[in-house]
Amino acid sequence: MSDDTIRLAAVGRIVRRRGRLLVLLALVGALFGYGAGLLFPPRYTTSASVLLPGAWQERELLTQAEIATSSVVVDRAADALGWSGVGGDELRDRVSAGATDGNIIRVSGTADTPERAQRLADQMVRQFVAFNARIGADDGPEPAARPEELRQLVVRTHRRITELADNADPGRGVESVQTRTELAKLRTALQDAVKKLEQTDSAADRSNMVVMGPAARPTGETPPTRAQFIVGGALLFLVLAIVGHLAAARTGGRPRSATEIAEALGSTPLGTVGVPVDRASGRPGGGTPRARARARRLLGLDVRWDTPVLRTSGDEAGMRIRYRRVCGRLRDRLPTTRRLLVVVPEDDGIARRAAERLVAESESDPRTASAASPVLRVVAVGATQPVVPDRDGDESGALVVLSAGDRTAGELAGIAEACADAGRDLVGVVLAEPVRTRPTRSAGRPPAAATPVVAVEDNALEGAR
Incomplete structure (x- = not known):
């Protein structure tokens, strides 16, 4: 071949004149892919989802996804599963988590059988929810009582403002000015109390995570499958054969005319x-x-x-x-x-x-x-x-x-x-x-x-x- 650009006609000529050789090399590549597939056991992957109620920022969702695959959650899941020879270090390579639209954390698990993959995903979600619930419980009973105290403070403040407004001197003396100033401070305190109450309610809602059903049992292997190994090996050898023919023709330096x-x-x-x-x-x-x-x-x-x-x-x-x-x-x-x-x-x-x-x-x-x-x-x-x-x-x-x-x-x-x-x-x-x-x-x-x-x-x- 000359140094001109290789066209598809050259590839077509290789396929026509070296068809049998290419078929043989493709079969050899398929056998190679089959042997490579034997070295990698089949794997199955499934996932379970957890809904996070309330308003969440994107950074907070990413933090929750990291918590879902943290060493604490993985180790607890490994202890709960009790698989022989499988500890937290091995499970850490088989699980993953990510945040999706709608405040949903999707936790995925990979195992050598569909049943194990399903159990792994369910157990990871269960341990993730339990870990978040324990974090909320560690704050003690005081945070749970704060919403009621704030509500009572709001009621008392409203009453106080009403009483002061009724007893205030309608004139423009010094006492009237002081009274109106006090009323303004009380209204500001009331607004702060309302905001704190809303934030407390939102935090209380966040602690109530919802598991959106059990993980589905996978029906197919996770790529690359054994069939993909076979097809990939055949295509690899086929492409290498064609590239080898083209390279040999370009570097051979055989005079023709x-x-x-x-x-x-x-x-x-x-x-x-x-x-x-x-x-x-x-x-x-x-x-x-x-x-x-x-x-x-x-x-x-x-x-x-x-x-x-x-x-x-x-x-x-x-x-x-x-x-x-x-x-x-x-x-x-x-x-x-x-x-x-x-x-x-x-x-x-x-x-x-x-x-x-x-x-x-x-x-x-x-x-x-x-x-x-x-x-x-x-x-x-x-x-x-x-x-x-x-x-x-x-x-x-x-x-x-x-x-x-x-x-x-x-x-x-x-x-x-x-x-x-x-x-x-x-x-x-x-x-x-x-x-x-x-x-x-x-x-x-x-x-x-x-x-x-x-x-x-x-x-x-x-x-x-």
């Missing part, structure tokens, strides 16, 4: 030839061990996903013209008859088939009798550590045939260095591409006598079978 490949080899491109492949699958045959080829074909690894869609060639006659044009360019570069070594990577089945047909077309070309034509001999070399045979007599040049996008720049440089170490000059590069044939007219086949002669070293043949 004939010009880029020729520059990496330090030679000249002579042309591009087509190799017919199966129309349904687009896979050329041969070139790899049978068991390995079967596994690669099963997983869809025998065809690169980042290669362009196979184009349809004209017909057999058109493909033959391409091969003969390459042979003609080769004769133009070699005016005298010379023996050339056709170098192909041993794991490149398309390049091998193109090289064999190039040899056949060179021998069957009718212009061979009137023009000096080089004699071609095919040899397969390793991709990682290529070894090219040394010069033998007048066999000095080398022609490289390979597929586009299969070799990195380093591997191409290694092939060029192997040819240089063997004393062979690179006369050109031929690019082989898989195509789909469209038979429109009968095309003459090469004569039977023009069977390509492939001379490959023993170790190269063993690696190519």
Whole structure:
């Protein structure tokens, strides 16, 4: 792939050409998620609500929520439940509380079974209400008597004001002024008493918390469930596989065009030839061990996903013209008859088939009798550590045939260095591409006598079978 922005078309091509591999990796991810789910037991969560009557500020509600999950309330709930091996420290991680609209404190509890979760939430609410009631009782009986005293004070004050108003001198003397001043003070005291009475009534109402029914028994597990672990593992492996394909394609640095490949080899491109492949699958045959080829074909690894869609060639006659044009360019570069070594990577089945047909077309070309034509001999070399045979007599040049996008720049440089170490000059590069044939007219086949002669070293043949 180039450095252009990755489009959805690239992801779609990965899904189409690596579908079986992606399905296999998704199954592996599902098994991984299932194993991870076994490490986390199922959990169930439920909640119970407590209504706080009266007027409450937001800060006060948050304080009550903190009290509901305080260590005192949790420890008392743990003692009341009496679960073996479960103390207040463990329960503190399983409970939570929050203030909602309408002066409601919602207390939640989480346990390994629905029954335990229900009991935990109910017990937490019960201990929370009891703790608040005990805080109110600790103030003693005096606060409970204050509302009645204030009411009596209000009644006496009203009576006193009435008496003074009746006995006051209606004149404007000093005594009348003092009387009116006293009445004003009494009215102020009366207003303060009324305010204190209202505050006391509100505080009394606050102490009467209401539990809004028992907690509901949970019917489903708390996320993440085991099914979510399985689905998450499958999606994780699927995404990692797609990202890995894209990253490998962007960092692989594989030349694709004939010009880029020729520059990496330090030679000249002579042309591009087509190799017919199966129309349904687009896979050329041969070139790899049978068991390995079967596994690669099963997983869809025998065809690169980042290669362009196979184009349809004209017909057999058109493909033959391409091969003969390459042979003609080769004769133009070699005016005298010379023996050339056709170098192909041993794991490149398309390049091998193109090289064999190039040899056949060179021998069957009718212009061979009137023009000096080089004699071609095919040899397969390793991709990682290529070894090219040394010069033998007048066999000095080398022609490289390979597929586009299969070799990195380093591997191409290694092939060029192997040819240089063997004393062979690179006369050109031929690019082989898989195509789909469209038979429109009968095309003459090469004569039977023009069977390509492939001379490959023993170790190269063993690696190519």
